[in-house]
Amino acid sequence: MGVRELWTILAPFCERRPLYELQGKRVAVDLSCWVCEAQNVADYAVQPRMYLRNLYFRTCYLLLMDVSLVFVLEGKAPELKYKTIASRNAVQFKGAKPKKDGVKTGKDRSRFNHTLKQCEEMLKLMGIACVKGEGEAEAMCAYLNEQELVDGIISQDSDCFAYGAQIVYKNFSISQQGIHAAKGGSVDIYDIAKANQSLNFGRNKIVALALLCGSDYSGGVYGIGKDSVLKLFNMVSDEEILDRLRSWRDQNSVYEELEMRISNKNLCTSCGHCGKVQTHTKKGCPACKTSQGCDSNFKNERLDIKNELNMRSKALMDAEFPDEGLINEFLAKKSNVSKLNLKWRKPDLINFVKFTVKYLTWEEIYSFEKFFPILTRWQLLHHEEAKSETHGTASPKFIKKRRAPKGVPSYEIVWEDKSDIFQNLIPEEQLKQFGDIEKLWSTIEPQDLVEKSYPQLVRRFEDSKKPKTRKKKNPVEEIDDLMKNLSITKPVAKKKPKVQKHTLDDFMVKISTPKKDCPFDLNQSKFGDENDLEVSDIVDDIVNREAPSLSKNTAMTVL
Known part of the structure; x- marks a missing residue:
């Protein structure tokens, strides 16, 4: 809940924005708020430990959007909050089986902390950083934000502003349904600087509001609104x-x-x-x-x-008004963190599958299918580290096709397990039932990350997509190819017998050359025995000859 009426006062300064605006930001998450949103952390018949399931899918969404995450766990609860904790335990664990191991469900958070430890274990398998505050988680979140170690806080608790937070992301949702939904999810962004500039409404007034109207630590003053x-x-x-x-x-x-x-x-x-x-x-x-x-x-x-x-x-x-203990709780500095390691460590696929089989009753192949894209995205973002640490990683086999999810240019990559580290992780009967093994090992990754990490893989794919250059053919060759494609045989032209051409010069040589070895017969009695074709050729030769040009001094004799 937090400080009463604070969300109403800050409502004019709230902006409902799509989740993609968190891309590239450093964000602290109040883990207890995400767990409490389930209203009841007792086991469900359909899906046991629903808080783990919701935590996983929300975290995956932010990781794939390149958001640097740190989850903040609760420390020791202040005595001021014991009554609130007891009432929350009664609601959250209503219907849960009584514990036999001595875990309390009263005014402390022993049982709730046991729930948070399960969340912490899963987050570590995903490679996400977790920190624990000395007191309330929202106090640690606010401190990280105030020291500019993170850009904002994901929380439902307005106490964050009383502890010094500057920007809070409320009503976080990855759903695309509902009146407040946006494509790809949405979130409410509250910037206290805007309220302070407009209303002179700073941290001290928020603490005063908690004293007068109430908070998780006190009921406020009766009759004051x-x-x-x-x-x-x-x-x-x-x-x-x-x-x-x-x-x-x-x-x-x-x-x-x-x-x-x-x-x-x-x-x-x-x-x-x-x-x-x-x-x-x-x-x-x-x-x-x-x-x-x-x-x-x-x-x-x-x-x-x-x-x-x-x-x-x-x-x-109220004899204790104003409660200095409450003022000190909000204003006193409880943490001293100068650096924060938000590096995304390598996800542990094998142990994650075992964890979800145990706590979420997921099948091995379902766990692998949901977690594998997290591992491959980490490899793309930390390529140099992934090359040196081959244990528990996959190798890209080939790029299958281009994709554009939500307008982002991407590649669909098929991976393989060269080291056989994932062998026998999934039972054979589940693999047979799944069928398409290539689909199981396929992920969709942004083009810029793939080009940076695996340039040769991209070059090989792009070369395979280039149109092949064809040698230009002459018209006859094109006709031949067309006839071959149509299965039509080209008719074979009959060769005409080669006929020797005879000219007038040849004929004159034939009758005037007195050489003994001349191949022509000089017997004049045989004149007229020439072939008709031979005579025709001689006539054509005479007709086609050009008339000799006459000079000016040439005299023509008229017969």
Whole structure:
């Protein structure tokens, strides 16, 4: 719960934002709040230890968004909170089996701490850092935030602001359903700096609100509500408010004088000077130097004084008001942490599977399927460390395809177990029932992480996706290929017999060359025995010859 009415006062300064805005931030998580959100940490018939299941999936979501996490566990509870703890135990463990090992369920947190230890064990298997405060977990969270060791706190408890927190993430949800849901989950962001700038509403006023309206440590003052407190806050600064509350008991004479002034019927209620308000309205006020009415803001001041006196009378009915123990609980420094190691250590897949089989009754293959993407993401983010520490890691086999979940360019990678470290982790009957083993070993990873960790794997995949260059073919080859694809045989052209061409020169040589070894027959009686084809060729040769050019001095003889 925290400080009563504080969430209502801070509501105008709340922003509902998508969860992806936490990407890259350092966040402290109040672990007890996530456990308490289940309302009952007793075993369920359908899903035992629901708080472990919810814790795992929420943590996975933040890890895959590259959020640096530290979980804060409860320390020793302050005595002021014993009554609240007892009432919470009655609700949280209602219906649970009585413990036989001596674990108490009364005013301390022994049984609840046993629950937190199970959560801590699972978080360590996931490689997440856990710290334990000396007192309340929200006090440690607030200290880490105030010292700028984390950027914000995930909590439902408004006490964080009384302890000094600056930014609180409330109503954390990974659901995409409901009126406040956003794509990929959402969260309410409260920044106390905005409230302080607008209302001068700082840490001291939050502690004062806890004193007057109540908190986990006290019930507050009976009969005092939020509106009365805010009127007082408008009169007093944040630096002065706690001393003002102390003065209610220490400076009794001052407040008695104010009471006499407010109750004096001889004083005008409009300006506080001598006279009746009716007389001043008609004839004016000599002290205000007016002829009609009053010239003073005492009317509003009188209402504020009357409100404070009324609150004081109710508060002093409690002999211990103001409770200095409560003020000290919120304002005293309880931790001294200068450094915080938020490094994500290597997840332990084998022991995680064994843990979930024991505590969540998950099947081995289901645990492997849910946890394997956490291991591969760690390898991508800590590639150099993963190379030197091959035990309990996987090796990328090949990139299957491109993906874009929620618009993020990614690769689907198929991994393999080269060291056989995960062999026999999953029973054979579960593997047979699952069927697609390649799908079991597949994860979707952001492209930038894959390119940075496994550049050769990316290059091999991208080269396989490039279109192959084809040699340009001439038209005849393209027709041949087309005919082959259509299973049509190209008709074979018949070769024509080679015919020797005969020219007029050949014929003249034939009849005029008197050489003995000439292949032509010189017998003139055989003239006219030439082949018709041979004669045709001679005629074509004569026709195609160009006429000889005649010079100017050439005389033509006319026969």
